[in-house]
Structures are given as structure tokens and as C-alpha cells.
Amino acid sequence: MSNNVNRQFRLKSRPVGKIKTTDFDLVEEPVPTPGPGEAVIRNLYLSLDPTNRIWMSDMDQYMPPVEIGAVMRGGGIGKVVASNSDAYKVGDTVSGLLGWQDYYVAGPNDEIPVGVLPAELPVGLPTMLGACGLTGLTAYFGLLELGQPKAGETVVVSAAAGAVGSVVGQIAKLNGCRTVGIAGGPEKCKWIVEELGFDAAVDYKAPDWREQLEAVTPDGIDVNFENVGGEIMEAVMARMNLFSRMPLCGMISGYNTDEPMRGDFSPILMRRINVRGFIVTDFMEKYAEATMELATWVATGKIKSQETIVEGLENAPTAVNKLFEGENLGKLVVKIADE
Amino acid sequence: MSNNVNRQFRLKSRPVGKIKTTDFDLVEEPVPTPGPGEAVIRNLYLSLDPTNRIWMSDMDQYMPPVEIGAVMRGGGIGKVVASNSDAYKVGDTVSGLLGWQDYYVAGPNDEIPVGVLPAELPVGLPTMLGACGLTGLTAYFGLLELGQPKAGETVVVSAAAGAVGSVVGQIAKLNGCRTVGIAGGPEKCKWIVEELGFDAAVDYKAPDWREQLEAVTPDGIDVNFENVGGEIMEAVMARMNLFSRMPLCGMISGYNTDEPMRGDFSPILMRRINVRGFIVTDFMEKYAEATMELATWVATGKIKSQETIVEGLENAPTAVNKLFEGENLGKLVVKIADE
The missing domain is CATH 3.40.50.720 (NAD(P)-binding Rossmann-like Domain)
Incomplete structure (x- = not known):
């Protein structure tokens, strides 16, 4: 676990076939400090999804491909550790496109804003990336x-x-x-x-x-x-x-x-x-109501939630291949840091 | 033109690739007479459609394939020439799956009933198979x-x-x-x-x-x-x-x-x-209203209707290939007999 540096997976080349570790540069930067209006988030869990593979390629896709040299895009959950923003206070649990890295800087110019989760969650954080996410x-x-x-x-x-x-x-x-x-x-x-x-x-x-x-x-x-x-x-x-x-x-x-x-x-x-x-x-305007219904189903046992958790950010590139080889059960998550 | 016999194209073999005349037997039968509850229709125009080719094959399709030995299925317009049916009177113009033949016998057991067209039509019969059909x-x-x-x-x-x-x-x-x-x-x-x-x-x-x-x-x-x-x-x-x-x-x-x-x-x-x-x-219950709107558009020149008319039932098998070679302009129709 690294607390003094911000490790980042930056896309080095578009994978051909299976994803290889060498398709990324793993670089270390100083832990960022928040500028005006910004907050710094400690990433806790990274969501691994088939769409990660799409984003690495330049195929016709939902969002722009990740540019070569940019931090790999990925959903995640984290905690606000420093803030100059009215939108985020230290200790908030947040979710969004936090990237394949230890720390994310949230700010007013985020194309897709990072969202603050309720203080009391009915399920664990990995489930908030899975069945309730x-x-x-x-x-x-x-x-x-x-x-x-x-x-x-x-x-x-x-x-x-x-x-x-x-x-x-x-x-x-x-x-x-x-x-x-x-x-x-x-x-x-x-x-x-x-x-x-x-x-x-x-x-x-x-x-x-x-x-x-x-x-x-x-x-x-x-x-x-x-x-x-x-x-x-x-x-x-x-x-x-x-x-x-x-x-x-x-x-x-x-x-x-x-x-x-x-x-x-x-x-x-x-x-x-x-x-x-x-x-x-496509259904963003209905998220709140649906999340409530899903959380109720999970909390009452009507839907069983299952996560496969991989330890360590450094394992993200190899872990994402599990999706294509069918090695995961339920939601595939990388644990980056303790809550 | 044959008035004394009923010529029928019966499917002899399922075409491989392009349709060939030899995929059919052209047989001659006596002109049918109507049994109880039946009417005999003199076919005037035969509609040629891409779906004819589907019906000749045994591919996955909308209706059962035409059986080997059966009269080739096809849409058409005709006139009632003899009737023992309350549904049809002599002189009625009708449309339905009349088949690739000179005469069709309509009866209460038709899977898809032959329909009687209004006595006064706003457009010509080929257009009733095309833009208004x-x-x-x-x-x-x-x-x-x-x-x-x-x-x-x-x-x-x-x-x-x-x-x-x-x-x-x-x-x-x-x-x-x-x-x-x-x-x-x-x-x-x-x-x-x-x-x-x-x-x-x-x-x-x-x-x-x-x-x-x-x-x-x-x-x-x-x-x-x-x-x-x-x-x-x-x-x-x-x-x-x-x-x-x-x-x-x-x-x-x-x-x-x-x-x-x-x-x-x-x-x-x-x-x-x-x-x-x-x-x-799939939209059968809305035919009447839509036909009215189409006929109005055609009658007022808002929609131009175009037919390519081939003379003679005997040319049906070769004419249907025009659809696949793009030789027709607008609706492809075979004229079987004078109105």
C-alpha cells in the first residue's frame, strides 16, 4: 500500500487482443493537493468492467477512447481527504470515474461530476459498485x-x-x-x-x-x-x-x-x-429511485450480491482480463486501500 | 391469354441462387367451378415481391414455406366470376393471396381471407397492389x-x-x-x-x-x-x-x-x-385508415406511384428475378388478364 505517492496507470499502447501489463506505464507522482474549488479523493475500490477494454481501444464507442499517455479511465469509490470545494467535505464517501490511480482530484470542471454517497449506506462499498451501483x-x-x-x-x-x-x-x-x-x-x-x-x-x-x-x-x-x-x-x-x-x-x-x-x-x-x-x-434521471429499489432488494435478501475482490491497484491490468476469461463471480472489484 | 384453362405455377424445387423457370411446373387444369360457399376469381394482376423468394425457400420465415408441388403463393387482384358465397358476388374486385395462377377459389376456409375492394377505386388496380396496397x-x-x-x-x-x-x-x-x-x-x-x-x-x-x-x-x-x-x-x-x-x-x-x-x-x-x-x-388492424391516407396522397399527387408491368402470367418466374437485379421501377406487377 502506498500512502505517500499517487500511483497511476497511464495507457501506453492500445492492447492487441488480451490486455498486457506492458500496455500501461505505472508512474508515481506526489499525492496531489487541492487547488481552488477542488477536492482530493483517496481511492478505495476500483470497478473493473468490460467497458474498460473498449475505452483502451479506438473502436466506435460510447465515450472518447482513453488517450495514449492519459490515466486509465475507471469507475470507483473513494473518500475525500482534502477539500477546497463546497461540494465535498473531508470524510465524504464518493463515487465516480476516479481512474486507475490512488488519488483523484475532483473539481468543478469534471465532465462527469463525482457524486457524494449517503453517510449511512445499507450495503458495503463493493456492493455500491456492484448490485447497488x-x-x-x-x-x-x-x-x-x-x-x-x-x-x-x-x-x-x-x-x-x-x-x-x-x-x-x-x-x-x-x-x-x-x-x-x-x-x-x-x-x-x-x-x-x-x-x-x-x-x-x-x-x-x-x-x-x-x-x-x-x-x-x-x-x-x-x-x-x-x-x-x-x-x-x-x-x-x-x-x-x-x-x-x-x-x-x-x-x-x-x-x-x-x-x-x-x-x-x-x-x-x-x-x-x-x-x-x-x-x-441513458437512464441517469431515474438512478435515485432505482438505486433505492435495488438496495432494498439486497438488504432484504431478495437479490444476492456477490463480489470478487482483487487486492492491490497494481493488479488492475491483469485482473481486468478475468472478465474476458470468465474467472470472476459477480462484480469484479480491485481494493486499493482500507476504508 | 388462356380462358379455358387454369394455368398454375407449382413449385417443383427450392431454387438455389437465382430463380429458374425449371424450379416450377406450369400445369393446366380446367377452370374451377365454385363448391358450396366458394367463389371463383379470375386473377388480373399478380404482385411480385421479395418475399416470394423467401416463400420458395425453407429459411426461417414469416409464413410456412410453399410446399413442393403446391401452387406458388403470391398476392394479387382479381374479379369474382362465379360465386356460391355470400361474401363475394360476381363482378366484385378482390385482393388477397390469389397465387401464381389464372383462377383462385376463395372459400370460408381460406387462412387469410380474400378481401373485397370498394366498387369505386380512386386509383388503378396496379396501384392498389403498390402504393395503395x-x-x-x-x-x-x-x-x-x-x-x-x-x-x-x-x-x-x-x-x-x-x-x-x-x-x-x-x-x-x-x-x-x-x-x-x-x-x-x-x-x-x-x-x-x-x-x-x-x-x-x-x-x-x-x-x-x-x-x-x-x-x-x-x-x-x-x-x-x-x-x-x-x-x-x-x-x-x-x-x-x-x-x-x-x-x-x-x-x-x-x-x-x-x-x-x-x-x-x-x-x-x-x-x-x-x-x-x-x-x-403486424399492423393489420390499422389498414383501413392508412389505405385511405395513402389513396388521398396518391390521388392529390403528393405521392407519385409507379409500376413496372410485365405482361403474361407465363413470365412470372423470370420477372420475379428483376427484384433481385434491380430492374424494376416502383411496384413490379404481372398482368394476367384484361380487367
């Missing part, structure tokens, strides 16, 4: 606003043991849907069914995964919450029903390549599927 | 219900000189949109701009079509009415704006192949595009 909100809005699930319908979610997918499946169950998760390996499949209450799981690492998918969706699929893309997406789409819905949240299988992320459009046409891409910030 | 309705509902065009927005339509595309562009203009059509060859491009009032055209047969598309969509694309699929669809999608809409009406470029009709999904994700497949029958 942007990850949970992604699941919430994508499923409920775009997926429009009705009781009795079949909802399929890919990357179902991941941060978003595990919450999607649990919200679908709360809405009375038959819920099928696609996950890699028997342990994850067992976990989403036995611990999270999914109706069924498909192990995409098993040679018979297509037959498994067919067997557990006898009435077709009404909502496909898509996180993965590629051949899994095509196999799911081939079983989607007339007038079904497909919130397109991500296509992680394609982020490590430079190829277009192609798939068959014909089921969209023939089955009149409604496909809608989205990002959680 | 299912083709016009396809343009109308796809654009207005799913495309949700707003004044000042940019609407792009592929196959713009075709039956659906030419109407889409004109309705978009009526709604105050910047309207861009993609068509094959300088004549069609000139026609949609100078005759139909499109703001711009892109000639996809020109080597610089991608640059043309870029030049005429300086503010990106808000609605893509997609008829074609393939590389044209991908190029258009690459220029679609945030929260743009894409009614998916057809992907004619893929119908002559057995390959999945793939395209890049990443713009859907990154630009939050709403893609919705549809078929005109």
Missing part, C-alpha cells in the same frame, strides 16, 4: 425498461454469473419469469441455480451447450438480455419468439478483436424482434 | 410507426426506387425530413430526386458509393429504413446517430443465398439504435 442499474434498466418482461415469459441472460447477468436473472425471477442463465462451467451454473434461484443454466463450455439451451427453453425465448455476442448470441436469437425483446448491453466476446461484431439479422426480421442497444447513463 | 402500407407503418421520423431528421432508405422504398422516401418528405435514397444506377437516382422529390441519392453501383453516402448525410442518419442488408446496411449503420431507429423491412441481398444474413451489431450497442423487424400484417 452502475452494474445493478445496468441490469435494472436494461431488463425492466427495454426487456419489458411479463410474468410467465422466458428470460435468457448471457454472462449470467457476472456482475450484470447475475442481477438480471434475479430481477427477472422477482417478476415471475422463467429465468435461464448462460455461464461457463458447472460451478457457475450450479451457483446461479442453487444460490441465485435461476430456473435453469446452460454451460457454454460444455460441448452440448446448444442442446442444453434448447432443452431449457421449450417455449422459446421472450427476452434475451445480451452481454456476450458471437455464436452464443446467434444461438439464443435463433430461439427467440415473435415480438420478443433484446436489450443489447454488451458483446464481450468481440472486445478483444478488431473485427466487426457480426451476427445474423434474419431472426430480427422474421420474428419481429425489438433490439435496443443501451448504456446505463 | 400492401407495398404502400409496408412503407407507411414501417416508417411512421417504427421509424418515428421527426421534421429535420435524416431518413435513409435502401432499394429507394423500388416499390416500398419509393413510397418511404415520399412519406418522409411529407414529414419534413431530409430524405436520402440508395438506388442502383444514375437513372434511378435521377428519378427519385427529380420525380419523387428525394433530397439526395446514392448510386450503390458507383465505385464511390460510400463517399456519396458520407457526403449526403453530413449530420448522420436518424432513421434507416432497411430493405437490403449486407454491406450497404453496414455502411448506413456506421453513420447512424445516437438513439436512431432502424425499421428492418427486408434484406433482399441475402435471399438468394443460404448463408446467415450477418451484419455488425456494434453500432446498435454503441449508438443505442432501436432495430425492429416487422411485416405489414
Whole structure:
């Protein structure tokens, strides 16, 4: 743990394929001091997300790519340790795009302002990055606003043991849907069914995964919450029903390549599927209400929250690859410092 | 012209690639007589549509494929020449799935009932198959219900000189949109701009079509009415704006192949595009009102209707290929008999 320096991961080159430590410079700077109107934040937890990989590339994307030489962009939670700002007081817990570093300087010119969390939180800080944070909100809005699930319908979610997918499946169950998760390996499949209450799981690492998918969706699929893309997406789409819905949240299988992320459009046409891409910030004006609902569900045990915590900022570049290799259960978080 | 026999094109084999005459048997039967509750219709005009090619194949589709040995399915307009039915009287003009034949027997067991047209029609019969028929309705509902065009927005339509595309562009203009059509060859491009009032055209047969598309969509694309699929669809999608809409009406470029009709999904994700497949029958309950509006537009010259008429039922199999080679202007119709 470093308290006297601010370690920063600066993007050195755009990764080709899997992310390598050598794609970053790890530099040390003095701990910053706040200028007028600014506050300095000690970062505590860093959120690792598939979108990190997108930001490292120059593919068509939601936000500008991280510039070469800039501190790697990343969501996180921290504590205000020094402040010349009316917006932040020392001791406040905050969340925002704090970056892959020990300290962040928040100021009035932040493009996306860092937000102050309530003093009393119903859940731990990692959960505030996961099921009660942007990850949970992604699941919430994508499923409920775009997926429009009705009781009795079949909802399929890919990357179902991941941060978003595990919450999607649990919200679908709360809405009375038959819920099928696609996950890699028997342990994850067992976990989403036995611990999270999914109706069924498909192990995409098993040679018979297509037959498994067919067997557990006898009435077709009404909502496909898509996180993965590629051949899994095509196999799911081939079983989607007339007038079904497909919130397109991500296509992680394609982020490590430079190829277009192609798939068959014909089921969209023939089955009149409604496909809608989205990002959680599209629903920003509804965050407060949804966060409250998610926190209540987690606090009352209706939604089980799970985090995989990696110790040490220095491990961020290697840890982020876990997302692409399916090594994490639930939300993947790097612990940077003690609370 | 044959008056004593009923010529029928019966599907002999599923076409591989381009449709061949030898994919059909042309058989002659006696002119049918109506059984109890039935009426016999003399077919006058046959509608040729891209969906004919789909019906000939066994790809995933809207309706069951035409069975081998069955009369080829097709929309048409005809006149009732004999009737034992309360629903039809001799002399009525009717439209429906009359098939590739001289005579159709309508009855109470028709899966999709043949409809009686009003005695006084504001436009000619070919137009009742085109701009004021299912083709016009396809343009109308796809654009207005799913495309949700707003004044000042940019609407792009592929196959713009075709039956659906030419109407889409004109309705978009009526709604105050910047309207861009993609068509094959300088004549069609000139026609949609100078005759139909499109703001711009892109000639996809020109080597610089991608640059043309870029030049005429300086503010990106808000609605893509997609008829074609393939590389044209991908190029258009690459220029679609945030929260743009894409009614998916057809992907004619893929119908002559057995390959999945793939395209890049990443713009859907990154630009939050709403893609919705549809078929005109999804909006059946609104046909009457929309047909009235279309007929008014055509009758008052606000929408120009254009038909390419091929003489003689015997030419149907070769004529349908015109759709895939872009040889028709507007609606492609086969004239079977004099009115």
C-alpha cells in the first residue's frame, strides 16, 4: 500500500487482443493537493468492467477512447481527504470515474461530476459498485425498461454469473419469469441455480451447450438480455419468439478483436424482434429511485450480491482480463486501500 | 391469354441462387367451378415481391414455406366470376393471396381471407397492389410507426426506387425530413430526386458509393429504413446517430443465398439504435385508415406511384428475378388478364 505517492496507470499502447501489463506505464507522482474549488479523493475500490477494454481501444464507442499517455479511465469509490470545494467535505464517501490511480482530484470542471454517497449506506462499498451501483442499474434498466418482461415469459441472460447477468436473472425471477442463465462451467451454473434461484443454466463450455439451451427453453425465448455476442448470441436469437425483446448491453466476446461484431439479422426480421442497444447513463434521471429499489432488494435478501475482490491497484491490468476469461463471480472489484 | 384453362405455377424445387423457370411446373387444369360457399376469381394482376423468394425457400420465415408441388403463393387482384358465397358476388374486385395462377377459389376456409375492394377505386388496380396496397402500407407503418421520423431528421432508405422504398422516401418528405435514397444506377437516382422529390441519392453501383453516402448525410442518419442488408446496411449503420431507429423491412441481398444474413451489431450497442423487424400484417388492424391516407396522397399527387408491368402470367418466374437485379421501377406487377 502506498500512502505517500499517487500511483497511476497511464495507457501506453492500445492492447492487441488480451490486455498486457506492458500496455500501461505505472508512474508515481506526489499525492496531489487541492487547488481552488477542488477536492482530493483517496481511492478505495476500483470497478473493473468490460467497458474498460473498449475505452483502451479506438473502436466506435460510447465515450472518447482513453488517450495514449492519459490515466486509465475507471469507475470507483473513494473518500475525500482534502477539500477546497463546497461540494465535498473531508470524510465524504464518493463515487465516480476516479481512474486507475490512488488519488483523484475532483473539481468543478469534471465532465462527469463525482457524486457524494449517503453517510449511512445499507450495503458495503463493493456492493455500491456492484448490485447497488452502475452494474445493478445496468441490469435494472436494461431488463425492466427495454426487456419489458411479463410474468410467465422466458428470460435468457448471457454472462449470467457476472456482475450484470447475475442481477438480471434475479430481477427477472422477482417478476415471475422463467429465468435461464448462460455461464461457463458447472460451478457457475450450479451457483446461479442453487444460490441465485435461476430456473435453469446452460454451460457454454460444455460441448452440448446448444442442446442444453434448447432443452431449457421449450417455449422459446421472450427476452434475451445480451452481454456476450458471437455464436452464443446467434444461438439464443435463433430461439427467440415473435415480438420478443433484446436489450443489447454488451458483446464481450468481440472486445478483444478488431473485427466487426457480426451476427445474423434474419431472426430480427422474421420474428419481429425489438433490439435496443443501451448504456446505463441513458437512464441517469431515474438512478435515485432505482438505486433505492435495488438496495432494498439486497438488504432484504431478495437479490444476492456477490463480489470478487482483487487486492492491490497494481493488479488492475491483469485482473481486468478475468472478465474476458470468465474467472470472476459477480462484480469484479480491485481494493486499493482500507476504508 | 388462356380462358379455358387454369394455368398454375407449382413449385417443383427450392431454387438455389437465382430463380429458374425449371424450379416450377406450369400445369393446366380446367377452370374451377365454385363448391358450396366458394367463389371463383379470375386473377388480373399478380404482385411480385421479395418475399416470394423467401416463400420458395425453407429459411426461417414469416409464413410456412410453399410446399413442393403446391401452387406458388403470391398476392394479387382479381374479379369474382362465379360465386356460391355470400361474401363475394360476381363482378366484385378482390385482393388477397390469389397465387401464381389464372383462377383462385376463395372459400370460408381460406387462412387469410380474400378481401373485397370498394366498387369505386380512386386509383388503378396496379396501384392498389403498390402504393395503395400492401407495398404502400409496408412503407407507411414501417416508417411512421417504427421509424418515428421527426421534421429535420435524416431518413435513409435502401432499394429507394423500388416499390416500398419509393413510397418511404415520399412519406418522409411529407414529414419534413431530409430524405436520402440508395438506388442502383444514375437513372434511378435521377428519378427519385427529380420525380419523387428525394433530397439526395446514392448510386450503390458507383465505385464511390460510400463517399456519396458520407457526403449526403453530413449530420448522420436518424432513421434507416432497411430493405437490403449486407454491406450497404453496414455502411448506413456506421453513420447512424445516437438513439436512431432502424425499421428492418427486408434484406433482399441475402435471399438468394443460404448463408446467415450477418451484419455488425456494434453500432446498435454503441449508438443505442432501436432495430425492429416487422411485416405489414403486424399492423393489420390499422389498414383501413392508412389505405385511405395513402389513396388521398396518391390521388392529390403528393405521392407519385409507379409500376413496372410485365405482361403474361407465363413470365412470372423470370420477372420475379428483376427484384433481385434491380430492374424494376416502383411496384413490379404481372398482368394476367384484361380487367
